[in-house]
Amino acid sequence: MVEAVERLCRALDVEFLRGESLAAQVSLRIGGEPLFVARPSSWQSASALLEGLWKSGAPFKVLGGGTNLLIEEGALGFGVLQLRRCGGTVRFDGEAVEADADVPMPALCAQAIRQGLSGLEGMAGIPGLVGGAVVMNAGAYGAEMSSLITHVAVIEQGSGFKWREASSFSFGYRSSNVSSHGVVAGCRMLLKRDERSAIEARFEESKAKRLSSQPWNVPSAGSVFKNPPGDFAGRILEQLGFRGKRRGGAGFSEIHANFLVNHGDATFADAWGLCEEARAAAAKAGVVLDYEMEVWRRAL
Numbered sequence: 001m002v003e004a005v006e007r008l009c010r011a012l013d014v015e016f017l018r019g020e021s022l023a024a025q026v027s028l029r030i031g032g033e034p035l036f037v038a039r040p041s042s043w044q045s046a047s048a049l050l051e052g053l054w055k056s057g058a059p060f061k062v063l064g065g066g067t068n069l070l071i072e073e074g075a076l077g078f079g080v081l082q083l084r085r086c087g088g089t090v091r092f093d094g095e096a097v098e099a100d101a102d103v104p105m106p107a108l109c110a111q112a113i114r115q116g117l118s119g120l121e122g123m124a125g126i127p128g129l130v131g132g133a134v135v136m137n138a139g140a141y142g143a144e145m146s147s148l149i150t151h152v153a154v155i156e157q158g159s160g161f162k163w164r165e166a167s168s169f170s171f172g173y174r175s176s177n178v179s180s181h182g183v184v185a186g187c188r189m190l191l192k193r194d195e196r197s198a199i200e201a202r203f204e205e206s207k208a209k210r211l212s213s214q215p216w217n218v219p220s221a222g223s224v225f226k227n228p229p230g231d232f233a234g235r236i237l238e239q240l241g242f243r244g245k246r247r248g249g250a251g252f253s254e255i256h257a258n259f260l261v262n263h264g265d266a267t268f269a270d271a272w273g274l275c276e277e278a279r280a281a282a283a284k285a286g287v288v289l290d291y292e293m294e295v296w297r298r299a300l
Ligand SMILES: Cc1cc2nc3c(=O)[nH]c(=O)nc-3n(C[C@H](O)[C@H](O)[C@H](O)COP(=O)(O)OP(=O)(O)OC[C@H]3O[C@@H](n4cnc5c(N)ncnc54)[C@H](O)[C@@H]3O)c2cc1C
Pocket: 027, 061, 062, 063, 064, 065, 066, 067, 068, 069, 083, 101, 125, 126, 127, 128, 129, 130, 131, 132, 133, 134, 135, 136, 137, 138, 139, 140, 174, 179, 182, 183, 184, 185, 214, 215, 216, 220, 221, 222, 223, 294
């Protein structure tokens, strides 16, 4: 099966790798080896490859910037389609903006600010790529992707590339059903024209807030848990004594109790064990904590 994927990749001029660890590809720097990593260099080849993968039944997952993932070590038993350099362009038309899914979010936000377009300045510090931000309905400081997106470009099984209205998907708090329709190739958003100096001031304000309240110079997967209604996961974890708590090389940050960080030699067992310990402690205190970070375990 992997040989057939390799042949398909060669025919489509898609980079194909075996034995590649995902640790270097994700912000937490933990992860094992997928069956293969395929890296298309255009949306056309990504679409053709996806059709082939779906037809073959080969198990695979889509990797964007890898900033929301905790991945188990060892042989993962599925392949990875890495969408990091398929086009990478942003197009502006008045207050409308169209971005490819492989554009880094900070780059999209910076370009919008330079154009004097408001809406993304609070999200400029969210790492990862546009596709991941659409799927996760990423957001910060009161803004989230779903309030700006008008259309999503999806590569769908059997029908290829399609622009769909955002209203045809459901978006929730740090979640959406977009990836159940297919793989995101891009999105269109509607921003608002404003004074560039006012946009820049809001950007600087959210940047300062982020830098003072989140760890930015250690490998991390961002927030581990979603905030429960009317409360903050960080506050709950702090109250339960998890701020700065370590297990092996993994820890909850000293700066933000809901941020999982890798102090250098963290293993999946360290990180997962610590997160589950925190979740169990919260449950004992009567609070259900749901994961915001996605966990990729080995396929059995
Ligand atoms: C330091 C730090 C700060 C963070 N701050 C925030 C924050 O303020 N707000 C916030 O919301 N998040 C935050 N995050 C989490 C993370 O950055 C976001 O969830 C981000 O949008 C994930 O994008 P990604 O490209 O890295 O996705 P990945 O981690 O690569 O993938 C996440 C999920 O999306 C899927 N996916 C990715 N790309 C596609 C695609 N093109 N098509 C279909 N499925 C796809 C993957 O399969 C996976 O299920 C932070 C993370 C870190 C490390």
